[in-house]
Amino acid sequence: MALEKKILALGGSGRVGQMLRAGFEIAGEHRVIWQSRTPLPGGICLDPLADDGVDALANAMKGRDVVFALAGVTPATGGSMSINSVLANKTLAAAEQVGIRHVFFVSSAAVYGVSDVAHREEEALTPVSDYGVSKQRMEEDILRAQSPIRSVILRIGNIVGADQLIGGATKGTTIGLDQFAGGGFPERSYMGPITLTSILTQLFDRALAGDALPQILNVSAPGTVSMDALVQAGGFSFQPRPAPEQAIPRVVLDTKRIEGLVTMPENAAHPDQMIAEWKRLQAAVEGNVT
Template structure:
């Protein structure tokens, strides 16, 4: 089981009431007493920490997390520049809390959005590539990474598309109807993107939280390779069609996963669409 090697109270999860937090609650079941879940008032369970990080430091009397991890899932995904700047403030709060509790590691949920449009030739984007965001959200996450870069024990996780919580399958399931894809010359399945199944993501995060060695300052999180949007929609059973040609369409955005695979071979999955969809059907109900 995922929690077999977790020490008591070894992980503080910030932002646990969001979709990713709900996924971890389901996938990390049976780990009561080993994980401290944080959220804000209104949706908390018994034993949770009620704390609004942007309103002041954590005041709860918590056990020390010596050798443990602070996993910061807290973030702002929309709004003006002031609202999005809270991503940096939340990350800084995570680091301050880790120092106070004696945690050895802070994992910050960043995003593949920091890469922007990616490489023109579609080659994999590795962690050494400088951020070139094109969206306000991507810019905010890049700012967050820069603000914390170089801090001891801090790793920014550039998470790729999470099946079921993405702008393709997740959005289609919510709105219904037929999905319109951009045609791409030479690619019968349309645009290709890096993905990870929700269950695989939960396993990767558990492994990162409990890893005893040193982690890189930046780490891409995705299954190897990239999958076509059409193949993904077909596997899930969602109708789609090609729309008009779109010169701005990105044929392929692939995250390099060599660093992740070196740490945890195949833990993120193989990149096979059928495997990823099976993972989603098993674990992804929490997104709906």
């Protein structure tokens, strides 16, 4: 008897969606069916932004228990940032139409402002980019909705391979890295793609079990990684350059809340482990491992 596809994931054709599809395959997570606007093997092809987008989404949600709403506009994809709110509202309307209990909405660490201390989920948001502002508005729409749906907002940190640092690098190139007056390089909250897959799978398990989850969660490996350490772990060379005045030295997410809900993979916060996860995923995408 085929395993039921209890989880509908929206946005399977983007960079993160492609990585997660491969990551779930590696993990043996076969409860997820993916939606995209272009055909995917075994997936659902529909355009949520079409005039019948809500009805099409509702039809795709029938028989599911959890929706993972990854679809959206990023600086890399281009398009109007207002689409992020439009997609969230259409997803909520469709989920309410068919009685979906749990929807995970993907937001971003970009909603936070500049701070030397770890960003906590309950702090006031002061985003500095248009993308961050769009995600803040999306979150506000979700939190304002009067709905029986259990919505969980996932503020996801940097993902190795989906970022501009490692994901945009090619073999043999030298990466330019901002270096601050004290000699240090930027530090960011990061995680490997398989760590993200593991976190999501555990959150889905909790939702399917009926557990009450916090409405907002930072999602990342604990602490920060210095970008020079990550570049070196990836086997790339880099060239220091004076950091511009607007460069942010450190962005760190407080991960206490998520660490209380899931078990992090061993060494998830180590740059060597993050790079190993990325390389394993690349091999899986190329069909070299299962």
